[in-house]
Amino acid sequence: MITGNQNTDYARGLEGVVAAETRIGFVDGINGRLVYRGYNIEELAESSTFEEVSYLLLYGTLPTKAEFEKFTARLNADNRIDDHLFKALQECTKASHPMSALRTGVSYLGSMDKDSNKYDLPSQEAMGLRLMGKFPSLVAAINRSLQGKPMVRSNEPNYTVRFLEESFGKKPTEFETKVFRTALILHADHGMNASTFASMVTISTLSDMYSAITSAIASLKGPLHGGANEQALANLERIGSPKNADNIISEMLEKKEKIMGFGHRVYKVYDPRAKILKEYAKKLAEETGHSELFETAEEVERVMINKLGTKGIFPNVDFYSGIVYKSLGFDPRLFTPIFALSRISGWFARSFEYLHDNRLFRPRSMYKGEVGPLKYVPLQDRK
Amino acid sequence: MITGNQNTDYARGLEGVVAAETRIGFVDGINGRLVYRGYNIEELAESSTFEEVSYLLLYGTLPTKAEFEKFTARLNADNRIDDHLFKALQECTKASHPMSALRTGVSYLGSMDKDSNKYDLPSQEAMGLRLMGKFPSLVAAINRSLQGKPMVRSNEPNYTVRFLEESFGKKPTEFETKVFRTALILHADHGMNASTFASMVTISTLSDMYSAITSAIASLKGPLHGGANEQALANLERIGSPKNADNIISEMLEKKEKIMGFGHRVYKVYDPRAKILKEYAKKLAEETGHSELFETAEEVERVMINKLGTKGIFPNVDFYSGIVYKSLGFDPRLFTPIFALSRISGWFARSFEYLHDNRLFRPRSMYKGEVGPLKYVPLQDRK
Numbered sequence: 001m002i003t004g005n006q007n008t009d010y011a012r013g014l015e016g017v018v019a020a021e022t023r024i025g026f027v028d029g030i031n032g033r034l035v036y037r038g039y040n041i042e043e044l045a046e047s048s049t050f051e052e053v054s055y056l057l058l059y060g061t062l063p064t065k066a067e068f069e070k071f072t073a074r075l076n077a078d079n080r081i082d083d084h085l086f087k088a089l090q091e092c093t094k095a096s097h098p099m100s101a102l103r104t105g106v107s108y109l110g111s112m113d114k115d116s117n118k119y120d121l122p123s124q125e126a127m128g129l130r131l132m133g134k135f136p137s138l139v140a141a142i143n144r145s146l147q148g149k150p151m152v153r154s155n156e157p158n159y160t161v162r163f164l165e166e167s168f169g170k171k172p173t174e175f176e177t178k179v180f181r182t183a184l185i186l187h188a189d190h191g192m193n194a195s196t197f198a199s200m201v202t203i204s205t206l207s208d209m210y211s212a213i214t215s216a217i218a219s220l221k222g223p224l225h226g227g228a229n230e231q232a233l234a235n236l237e238r239i240g241s242p243k244n245a246d247n248i249i250s251e252m253l254e255k256k257e258k259i260m261g262f263g264h265r266v267y268k269v270y271d272p273r274a275k276i277l278k279e280y281a282k283k284l285a286e287e288t289g290h291s292e293l294f295e296t297a298e299e300v301e302r303v304m305i306n307k308l309g310t311k312g313i314f315p316n317v318d319f320y321s322g323i324v325y326k327s328l329g330f331d332p333r334l335f336t337p338i339f340a341l342s343r344i345s346g347w348f349a350r351s352f353e354y355l356h357d358n359r360l361f362r363p364r365s366m367y368k369g370e371v372g373p374l375k376y377v378p379l380q381d382r383k
Numbered sequence: 384m385i386t387g388n389q390n391t392d393y394a395r396g397l398e399g400v401v402a403a404e405t406r407i408g409f410v411d412g413i414n415g416r417l418v419y420r421g422y423n424i425e426e427l428a429e430s431s432t433f434e435e436v437s438y439l440l441l442y443g444t445l446p447t448k449a450e451f452e453k454f455t456a457r458l459n460a461d462n463r464i465d466d467h468l469f470k471a472l473q474e475c476t477k478a479s480h481p482m483s484a485l486r487t488g489v490s491y492l493g494s495m496d497k498d499s500n501k502y503d504l505p506s507q508e509a510m511g512l513r514l515m516g517k518f519p520s521l522v523a524a525i526n527r528s529l530q531g532k533p534m535v536r537s538n539e540p541n542y543t544v545r546f547l548e549e550s551f552g553k554k555p556t557e558f559e560t561k562v563f564r565t566a567l568i569l570h571a572d573h574g575m576n577a578s579t580f581a582s583m584v585t586i587s588t589l590s591d592m593y594s595a596i597t598s599a600i601a602s603l604k605g606p607l608h609g610g611a612n613e614q615a616l617a618n619l620e621r622i623g624s625p626k627n628a629d630n631i632i633s634e635m636l637e638k639k640e641k642i643m644g645f646g647h648r649v650y651k652v653y654d655p656r657a658k659i660l661k662e663y664a665k666k667l668a669e670e671t672g673h674s675e676l677f678e679t680a681e682e683v684e685r686v687m688i689n690k691l692g693t694k695g696i697f698p699n700v701d702f703y704s705g706i707v708y709k710s711l712g713f714d715p716r717l718f719t720p721i722f723a724l725s726r727i728s729g730w731f732a733r734s735f736e737y738l739h740d741n742r743l744f745r746p747r748s749m750y751k752g753e754v755g756p757l758k759y760v761p762l763q764d765r766k
Binding site: 010011012013014015016017018019020021022023024025026035037038039040043044046047048052062063064065068084088091092095096097100101103104107108110111112113114116117119191192193194195197198201202203204205206207208210211212214215218219220221222223224225226265350359360361362363364365366367368369370371372373374375376377378379380382383 | 393394395396397398399400401402403404405406407408409418420421422423426427429430431435443445446447448451467471474475478479480483484486487490491493494495496497499500502574575576577578580581584585586587588589590591593594595597598601602603604605606607608609648733742743744745746747748749750751752753754755756757758759760761762763765766
């Protein structure tokens with residue numbers, strides 16, 4: 001309870017404060033390990049699919065064949081978005097950033113779900129699955145809106161393939177599918193980051209899964225959370241060529257400018273996700289005529305590690321994901337919605353996990369203002 | 384940083400943990416005082432207007448005449464919602480709870496604001512003012528949708544009057560305006576509650592003010608936060624008459640059922656907001672033919688205080704606000720959107736205050752799961 005002026009110290013931004021327990025995943029920054037339910041990210045990125053990883057995050061084990069079939073059938077039972085929503089997305093993307101369109105789209109889907117006022121666990125699970133099933137089409141529709149093109153509808157059940165097919169209106173190659181699927185797996189969960197925490201705060205009032213994921217997207221939209229790969233790519237394109245890397249980076253560091261795509265709050269060694277994506281980015285860039293972009297990135301990495309590697313500053317996942325998405329043909333404004341296309345797994349899994357032993361999030365604020373009681377002075381007498 | 388199994392204790396729901404400083408308001412639960420910027424709530428409820436109180440929460444002092452005029456001019460510069468949005472709200476209210484429609488409406492307004500990707504303080508302030516200016520029309524339009532009636536457009540600049548006029552298609556009486564204005568003032572801010580905290584978590588990523596308020600609404604939708612007055616009224620209507628109060632309440636208490644509208648996490652004495660609303664509820668109920676409802680409430684209060692008053696259980700604001708809104712003619716499904724119509728002041732003021740000394744909210748989760756590394760087994764080999 002707050003009873004006036006206090007001088008106690010507190011952890012700003014709740015830094016270091018434990019807010020929840022989880023069995024879903026952890027980031028071991030010292031050893032450069034990212035773990036989902038006990039599996040190293042390298043193992044899953046190499047062999048698994050995005051649907052399997054989502055199942056793993058949500059239910060705790062890799063699915064049997066029967067479980068997998070049931071899960072994907074539920075995801076695909078009602079995976080279409082309607083023309084009405086597509087029109088609204090077109091309007092929104094004309095006016096503002098596609099993350100606003102995505103936030104509105106998710107909220108709208110929640111408004112149209114007749115079960116969205118049910119709060120029991122099976123209903124919450126069903127809502128999350130329905131939303132996730134529609135997500136590839138929703139993000140692809142935003143991509144089409146950005147391009148000023150009509151919506152594409154695919155009958156493809158695979159999450160990755162459906163998204164790529166509906167984004168570009170043609171079947172992706174096997175290699176494109178593999179690269180993009182890997183990127184989705186790598187971004188599915190990453191500790192209790194700000195958007196994940198936002199989804200948990202919302203679900204803790206027993207609100208619905210659409211509301212939780214709307215809050216997550218509203219939070220991912222902020223430049224302190226999402227958007228780093230968009231900025232990292234813009235910086236690489238500004239540098240333009242490997243030969244400019246040393247000069248421009250040195251100049252930026254002298255001016256104390258932040259080099260996007262480097263350093264991480266948790267990883268003090270090479271980000272395991274960046275290591276995986278780098279290999280794919282190289283091959284993909286070669287195949288799609290973006291070799292100079294990749295070579296510029298490699299040179300920027302070399303310069304940065306030379307200068308700051310001893311301080312634990314290495315490329316993070318955002319440094320290479322931008323090159324991957326650009327090489328696949330995506331508009332950089334779609335990079336953060338693509339992040340959401342993957343992270344919905346983590347948001348859903350962690351909100352759903354939290355509901356099993358729910359407690360309303362309600363920290364305190366420390367009052368440092370006027371205690372009064374002040375006397376009200378009528379408007380005409382105020383100076 | 385999280386490095387595997389830990390056994391440390393932590394505060395579930397962040398209970399008691401300080402997450403931020405504020406100069407906006409505080410709840411003194413021991414003495415039954417609610418303070419906005421040093422003013423007791425009774426003083427403001429008696430003499431102020433909702434616009435003045437919003438200015439006070441946002442900027443720290445009551446406005447001079449010139450400041451007040453500038454503030455209300457900014458609120459009303461672009462206060463209309465368009466037919467396109469009204470159609471979407473009609474669709475949403477047909478399918479689900481009006482809080483989903485409100486969440487979608489706010490997100491949509493954000494998508495249509497060309498400045499919603501600017502993160503500087505003046506842009507955030509301008510977005511908050513634009514959204515707040517549209518809020519009476521937005522909530523009134525949801526009310527019209529619920530009633531299956533067309534939208535009403537008023538040129539009235541006053542927040543309270545405009546909302547009532549656009550909700551019912553006729554000018555409110557002076558007394559109706561006074562009562563509703565008071566209810567808005569009483570609900571404008573109440574410590575760092577769950578929806579307010581959600582808005583702060585979202586804004587802390589430097590996301591935009593629409594995103595912050597979308598998260599707040601997504602969180603207020605949950606029955607552990609919003610909706611208590613809707614349930615309290617339903618319970619009173621079920622009791623039906625003062626003579627049934629003792630029996631039904633005793634029976635409910637025996638079955639350990641929660642009596643909505645009683646008790647408060649912070650107030651251990653009579654909720655100062657309930658005290659104010661009770662007087663208005665009495666007079667309004669008499670005037671509008673809801674006397675038996677009010678008398679039932681009074682009897683329920685008497686029974687409850689007899690049984691539980693010594694334990695610090697008293698009526699809270701939700702107990703009497705439902706009677707006020709019902710007497711004014713509102714559908715109970717609109718009660719939580721009305722809460723938002725008022726609380727937007729607190730959400731906006733506290734998110735805006737937080738931005739002045741921003742720090743990303745990023746607490747830790749404690750990993751209690753499998754550490755592995757587990758070996759990936761291909762789908763066909765799983766049992």
